[in-house]
Every structure is written in C-alpha cells, then in structure tokens.
Amino acid sequence: MADPIVRIGIGGWTYAPWRGDFYPPGLAQSKEQAFAAASFGAIEINSTFYSRQSPASWARWAAAAPDGFHYAIKASRYCVTRPKLANAGEGIGNFYAQGLTKLGDRLGPTLWMLSRHRQYDHDDIAAFLDLLPAKLGDRTLRHAIEPRHESFRDDRFFKLATDRNVAVVFGDHDEFPCIDADTADFAYARLQRMREVVSTGYDESSLAAFEARARRWSADGRDSYIFLINGSKIRAPAAARALQQRLGIARG
Template sequence: MALGGIRIGISGWRYAPWRGKFYPKGLRQKDELAYAASKFPTVEINGTFYSLQSPDSFRQWAAATPDNFVFAVKGRTTLEIDHKRRLRHAIEIRHDSFRTPAFIALLRKHRIGLVCADTVDWPLLMDLTADFIYCRLHGSEELYASGYDDTTLKRWAIRVAAWAKGREPADALRVTAKPAPRPAGASKGRDVYVYFDNDAKVRAPVDAARLAQLVKPALR
C-alpha cells in the first residue's frame, strides 16, 4: 500500500519566547517563518482565525517558504480560492455535544475532517471522516504549555503511521463503530497533518521535531 503524506509542524511561528531558543539569537523577526520552514514541512497560520489578513501578507508568507511547503489556514468562514489549489476542510470541536454518530455521519457526507485535538479541555476523538487526518496537539496536561514525553510521542507516532497506511490505530477513541470510508484508491493511505500548539514554554518545535523522528521507525 502506498503511504499517505505525513507533515508534522507547528501552530504559528511568531512567538517572543522562542527567540534565542528555537530561533537563533539575532535572527530578524521577518526571517522567522523562513527559518521555521527550513525545519518543518508545514505550519498552521493562527492569525487568520482572529482577524482578516491582507493579500500582501499571504504573498510574503508564500515567498518565504519552499514551493512544496504547506500552510494550514485557521478560519471561521469559507475561503474563495482559484480552482488550481486543492482546499480541504477540518473542524475542531470544543464541546461534548458533538460526541454523536450523527455529527460524524454529517462530516463524512461532506468529506470534512474531524480535528483530532489533544487537550485537557476539549473532546479527543479519532473518528475518520475524510481522506486525511488533521491533529492539533495542544498539551494534554496544561493547555498550550505542557510538553510531550517520549512515551507519549511514540504512541502518537504509532497512530500517525497507522493513519498514513490507511488503517485506524488500535487505541482510536471513537463515537461510532461504523468503519470509515476507504481513501480514494484502494491502495492509498491517508495524508496526515500534525500541528503542535503547545507554544507557551517553547515545547512545540521540540515536540514536533521529535515526533517526526519517531514516525520513521513506526512506519516499518
């Protein structure tokens, strides 16, 4: 079976506490995205969730990153783009009222991904609803702050590997027992996107890099 693509990165990149720790001392702020893109194949844009961004900002971000780099854009409403670009949608739930088979069925009907969000405050679900997986690791002990030890990251690496192979993890937390639709093409796995959002204590880039290392042996 052909593996789906795996991209592991960070949520946001402009954080003052990262300067001199993740970012080298003296690095210009305008060069931080380019530096992050040299370490990770994808970044989630947080600012688009809180306010509209100018077209010029998007042009600058695109110019600062490689052609094969992937941005995940957080938002509240639909986005209009040209048809040359593929647009996928994923929804992150933050209330237990979404723990229903009906909601999972609705996402599957429209091929919208269910964000697998690891956090102490919101539901953690792994029901597969689209041809890709979208994970946001916010910190399972302290929101936006706690890091992930190797034992926990190895568990996530096994999950990522299973998803990329078109399977489901043995420990998947689901609200429905109904099998997920197979990815398009019987021999193709699912694309997997993982973003670390535990930025407060400069854990996100460290944990993202470590998970990327651990996924490799898990794929064997």
C-alpha cells in the first residue's frame, strides 16, 4: 500500500494581484498555470462550476502539470443547485462527458459544493450520492461533498458518506459551519480565512493546527488535499507555501 500523500494548493491560477507577487515579474501569462502547478501539489479549478470546458483545454491543462500533480474539479452548478439533487443524473453525466478524461492521471477529486440554503434531506442526499460515478474510463474517481448548512451535522449523513467513500469537506470559513468528519480514504480541506495583514495569510498558530491535522490524516492512512482559496486571496500562495514548508513538502 502506497504511503499517504498530502497535496496542498490554491484555487485557480489566473489572478492579477499575484503577478509580481507570487508570479515573478515579467512571467508571461501563458506560463502562469505551469508555474503554479510546479509550485504546489494540486489546484482547485473553480471555472468548471460555471461553464463547460473544451477537451482541448483539459488536454492543455494536463500538459502544464508535472507528474504527481492533481487538479480538483468543482462540479457544475447545474448538478448541485437543482431543487432535488436526486434528479441530477443527467447533469452529472454531462459534466463528466465534457472531456475530463484528457486530464489522465492529473485528475483529482470532484468537489460537490452545496448551496448555503440546502438543508439535510436524508433520502435526497442518499439518492444523489448514489448517482456519483465510481470510475471515469479506467480511472477511479474520488468525490468530496461540501455541505454549508448546520443540519448536515448528522450521523446519518456521515454514514451515507462513509458507506460510499465520499469525503466531507473540512471548511474553515467565517460564514459556514465546519462539519468535521472523516468519512473517506482521503481528506479534503478548504481554508478560507486568510488575512492580508498576515504575510502568510494565516498566523503561525493556525498554520500549526493545519499541519497537525494533515499529519493526523496521513497517520490514519489518508491522502489529503488542502486548498488555500479565499479570505485574502492575495495571500493564498504564501499560505500554501508556508504549510508545505511545515510539512516538508515544499516545491518549486
């Protein structure tokens, strides 16, 4: 059995304030994705929530990333915003049919981010989780679900996710509850409370706590994906690098 892998990253790679800060001065915009992919173990792609991408784009993104790197893909809003998630089957099929196979072994987990207003409905969530495909071509898929309502703090939900090996997102956010539950053979964290006045986004005590959590997931035999994505986004690369350094997995 392979040793657990910790992949730390940011959300996307196109953000103007990173130019001259994270990205070296003069770096061509066409090379920013490759620079970001070389710097981190994973990137969470947000644009897929809003629109489809072409097979050529997926292939280009795969080519820009080094071996061992993973893209986490935020699933389409057309799948997760409908009144009944149990009716999302066609949307899920269309989402995976847009060319994700072009990512090959760069394909990481799919993030299913639920509306802040969606409350826990046991039968609907069970039906939705049953719709999530186990494979895409010959690649086993990993799924992470991010509930953003307190009603999901429910043992019945945790059992549904555990039985289907779906990770419940560990979220550090000012507005949404952190529903902390280990339900899969991997972990997925979204850290969204960085502050611009802190050079590393999070202070040392917060980074130490995230480091300890990552080490605990590894000790439990879980791979983990940890994304620094919001709050003061300008600090996301610095925060991700600081956490990598703490864990001894610095890149770039």
